[in-house]
Each structure stands twice: as C-alpha cells, then as structure tokens.
Amino acid sequence: MKRLLSLAVLASLIILFLMIVLYDVREMINLHSLKESISFFESYYQNFPIRFIVYYSLLFLFFTVSTLPLTFFLILLGGAILSPFITTLIAVLALGIGSSLSFLFVRYVCFDWVKKHFNSKLDSVNKHLLDDGFFYVVFIRFIPGLPLFLINILFAVTELKFNHFLFGTMIGAAFPVYVFAKTGLTLSSLTSINDIYTQDTIITFALIAFLAAVPIVYKYFKRKKAQ
Numbered sequence: 328m329k330r331l332l333s334l335a336v337l338a339s340l341i342i343l344f345l346m347i348v349l350y351d352v353r354e355m356i357n358l359h360s361l362k363e364s365i366s367f368f369e370s371y372y373q374n375f376p377i378r379f380i381v382y383y384s385l386l387f388l389f390f391t392v393s394t395l396p397l398t399f400f401l402i403l404l405g406g407a408i409l410s411p412f413i414t415t416l417i418a419v420l421a422l423g424i425g426s427s428l429s430f431l432f433v434r435y436v437c438f439d440w441v442k443k444h445f446n447s448k449l450d451s452v453n454k455h456l457l458d459d460g461f462f463y464v465v466f467i468r469f470i471p472g473l474p475l476f477l478i479n480i481l482f483a484v485t486e487l488k489f490n491h492f493l494f495g496t497m498i499g500a501a502f503p504v505y506v507f508a509k510t511g512l513t514l515s516s517l518t519s520i521n522d523i524y525t526q527d528t529i530i531t532f533a534l535i536a537f538l539a540a541v542p543i544v545y546k547y548f549k550r551k552k553a554q
C-alpha cells in the first residue's frame with residue numbers, strides 16, 4: 328500500500344511536469360486545479376508526513392532550478408497542508424539552494440563574456456553592488472511576481488558577491504513566502520489569485536520594501552555628501 332501511494336505521488340508529479348512542458352502553464356495549473364487536488368495530498372501527508380515533506384522539498388528545489396513558474400502554487404499547497412512556518416523554512420532553503428545553483432551556473436558560463444563586452448556599461452552597477460549588494464538583493468526579493476530566473480541571471484553577470492546573493496535571497500524571500508503560505512490556510516475560500524493581494528498585504532509589502540531600501544538610500548546620499 329505504501330509503495331502504491333508513493334508511486335501515485337511520483338506519477339502525479341511526473342504527469343504534472345509533462346503537462347507543464349507540453350502545454351501552457353496557466354491553462355493547466357491554476358487555483359481551481361490546486362483546490363481539487365488538495366484532499367489527495369492532505370491524505371498522503373497524514374499517512375506519510377516525512378515522505379511528503381521530502382518530496383515537497385525536492386519538487387520545490389527542482390522548480391526553482393528549472394525556472395518553472397510553479398513555486399507560488401507550491402507555497403500555497405504547503406501552507407494549506409503543512410504550516411506557514413514549515414513551508415517558509417522549506418521554501419527559503421530551496422530558493423537559496425536553487426537560486427544559488429542557477430547563479431553559479433550562469434556566472435561560470437557567461438561572466439567572462441559579459442565582462443569582456445559590457446564591462447564599461449556595468450561599472451556603475453558593479454560599484455553599487457559591491458558596496459550594498461546584500462541590500463539590493465533583499466529589496467528585489469521583497470517584490471512579488473518578479474521572475475526568479477531573470478533575477479538570478481541578472482545578478483550572476485555582475486560582480487555581486489556570492490554570499491550577498493545567497494543570504495540576501497533567503498532573507499528577502501522569507502517574508503513574501505510566509506505571507507503566501509499563510510494565505511494557503513484559507514485556500515478553500517479563495518476564488519482568484521487576486522484575493523491574495525488585499526489592501527493590508529500590499530501595504531505591508533510596500534512598508535517592508537521601503538525598510539529594505541533605507542540602507543541603500545542612506546549610503547547613496549552619504550557618498551554624495553562625501554564627494
């Protein structure tokens with residue numbers, strides 16, 4: 328029985344991946360289909376909690392590395408089945424590892440070419456990132472909806488320090504992930520993705536993003552004053 332359930336989950340994940348590859352993501356993966364499948368995953372988690380968490384973590388890592396835009400739905404699923412805290416912990420670790428792998432791959436493959444052809448144009452950007460790279464990454468990660476793969480690529484072709492990228496990603500992603508994971512608790516009552524973006528949520532995001540930008544702005548004017 329255990330083996331059959333495990334195979335069923337793995338088969339579901341494989342089918343999900345094939346559907347994503349062969350068809351439009353927005354058509355196949357939506358809030359309605361997620362709500363329909365929630366009972367199946369809840370049942371599996373109740374019977375095999377450790378196995379479910381392992382599969383969930385690996386899937387989250389896979390989607391992050393492969394740049395498939397499904398991490399948002401996984402966060403909602405995790406919030407509904409696990410807890411906002413556990414989901415946030417798993418997601419932050421997976422985002423940190425997955426984004427770092429993408430970052431290192433792009434830097435290894437493309438960095439020298441970009442530096443050779445665009446070094447003069449990136450001088451100003453690199454200067455700011457070398458000084459305040461951590462705060463820039465935190466600020467960017469606070470903005471929901473930005474494509475993960477695009478952020479990883481853009482930062483990878485600069486001289487941003489890897490440790491600033493890694494810890495900035497994990498810290499910056501923690502709050503948005505927690506907000507979305509907490510929304511997963513009310514998944515059954517959601518009628519649209521837009522229901523997540525309430526006025527209070529938008530204000531909170533704006534406030535946190537503002538606080539993340541304060542060190543950047545402060546250092547900018549401090550350098551201006553010193554010149």
